[in-house]
Amino acid sequence: MRTEKIGATLLVTDLPTLTSDNSRAFKELVRGSLGPEHTLVEVDLGAARSVDSNGLGALISIHKTLCGRGGRVRLLHPTPLIAEMFQLLQLDKIFEIVPRPT
């Protein structure tokens, strides 16, 4: 799990999962890396095999932090199964989801 700063964007990559065992570390990493200039957090889920409700809680927490400063969270390339879960939980309404390239 690592972060990269590109202008106003904080990119999070190398997430093998976003689940109960690493969701706290994920949240702390993002919060610790966020600078005042960041208004967009992109979470690359391309490598993530699974996301559970704890992982979702962490993403929503980051989303709320960003909303507080007029920013947003974008989720990149989740697997179809993970994308389906976001849809099932109606979270596709609060996160911008960029589909996996076909």
Add this chain to the structure above:
Amino acid sequence: MIETPLLLVRKFALEFPCELTGVREACQRSRAELAGAGLSEDELGHWELVLAEAGNNAVYYALGWEKHRPVRFEFYVDAQWVEARVQDHGPGFDLPDEVELPPPDSEDGRGLFLIKTLTDEAAYYRGRGGNWLVLRKKRQTPGAPSAPPSDVATVVAPAVVTVPVADNGWTEKLAASESTLELMTEELASAYESLATIFRFSAELADQPKPEEFARKWLGEVSKIVAADWFILRLFEEGEGLKLVASSMDMAGLEALSLENAGEADVSLEMRAASFRMDVWFDSAHPVAAVDPLAKLARQGSGFSHPMVINDRLVGVLSVGRHLSDTGFQAGQVNLIQTFADFLGIQIRNTQFQQQQLQSKLTARELQIAADIQRSLLPKQLPLVPGFQLVGHYQSARQVGGDFYDAFEMKNGGLLLAIADVMGKGVPAAMFAAIFRSQLRAAAERSTSPATMLTWLNRSLFADLDQVEMFITAELVCFHPRDRTFLLSAAGHPPLILAGRDGRLQAVENSGLPLGVLADTEYTERTVTLPAGANLLLFTDGLTEARDPEGKLLWLGPLEKCLAQGAKTGQGAEATKAALIALVEGHQQGVPPGDDQTFLLLAELRPDARPAILTP
């Protein structure tokens, strides 16, 4: 509830340490095992998510001392279905039929929704050895059994234990059915034990009107059933906090816990349970603070405090524990303690409610008695006075007070008019009004001077009034119709109002201290001559203090105006009485009087009017 027995093609079990990293590994191992049974990628993804949610819950909600026990997954797979069972060692919960999604910005509360949505059947069983969440999902494409997984020996966590099934024989099918039945039996046995205990308690409660005594006795019985070493029951009382009412040993020194004192929640297990409305546990890993009132019992042991909350109202807190922390309560025992505590809470609330009902019935009966006394004091018939009309009025307040009036002929031929107001309400005030009435008649036998009568009445009643810190205001008028004069003496009472035919008003006052204030009070009197066409009004303050819906008082002005109008028109006492009542009721606009409203009205008739006997 899952009812269909499975025709097994595969069975395995995993055990992992009660921590989140264990869940992750177990989910991956489960996925690999299920892949071996021919499940599709989508199915595997769904099962992995469902198991992660169920496993996380099992870890999060494990009771303190159960955290060292592994969490167990069991799987039963046939050609049509996959069944997964997740064992937890938490307090258990009621699985709802429908789970709603939390608000989008909520950071939790989605696990159960995912479990219910991604499976076809779900059931939850509480048991004494642990609880089981049993989940079933129909397979997308019926699968054929694959080669059984290899046996894995039991190893120390975080590795897993796998129990493969190598054949489709009846023995295994029967074993699966029996296993399901065992779970259901376990749940039923636990529920039966709770119910049987509660039925026995209920039967006993009928003969035990005091819930505190009932609680003391049966908490001892429950402690035996669940092998608890001690218990403490505190009940919540408004303004006093959590008061000790029953314990397994002498805890007489235990002080009440005040819910107002937020600091106590930091150190007291019971206060935390009461404040947060949730069970609070303790054991060697989470010991009670040395300053906790429970420390004497719970310092070395394990147990929990359970808040008794009925209809969102705190009834009390039950704390139960064992002296040794490594032998904590099992889930079924916890279930029984919680069920009994909640049942006890309902009984206590019901008893408190019944006591309140009884008290209000007693109060209503007392008021009825007071009202009966009050009515018996009023004269049945007022004396006939040539050339005058005499009427009386008494309107009791919702809470009966101590007003009364009287009028009778004295031995010198004069007419005594008396009005009095005993401080206070209910039976005591009515009783003093009755005593005053009989003493007044005795006083009139001794003297015809109102001042002498009041002086004597004060001496006579002082000791009794002083003892109960009550007093009486009174006004006595000795009227001599022949010479049109009257003598007036009063004890702390409002002045009487005198109106003449010319409409002129006069407030006539000659007041001393109320009766019952000073033993040696000497009252004085004054003589007043009636003007032509006079209307004379003696009243209690309930009349001037009548309130409108906004709480505004009537005061004296409107009464005086009404009386002056009656005197000017010479309409007689009956018509003026009706006008006064209409005035007061019009002011109140339906608001019930806060105090008794009483008056006596003497009105001179016009020369052409005939005298009549009038009743109050």
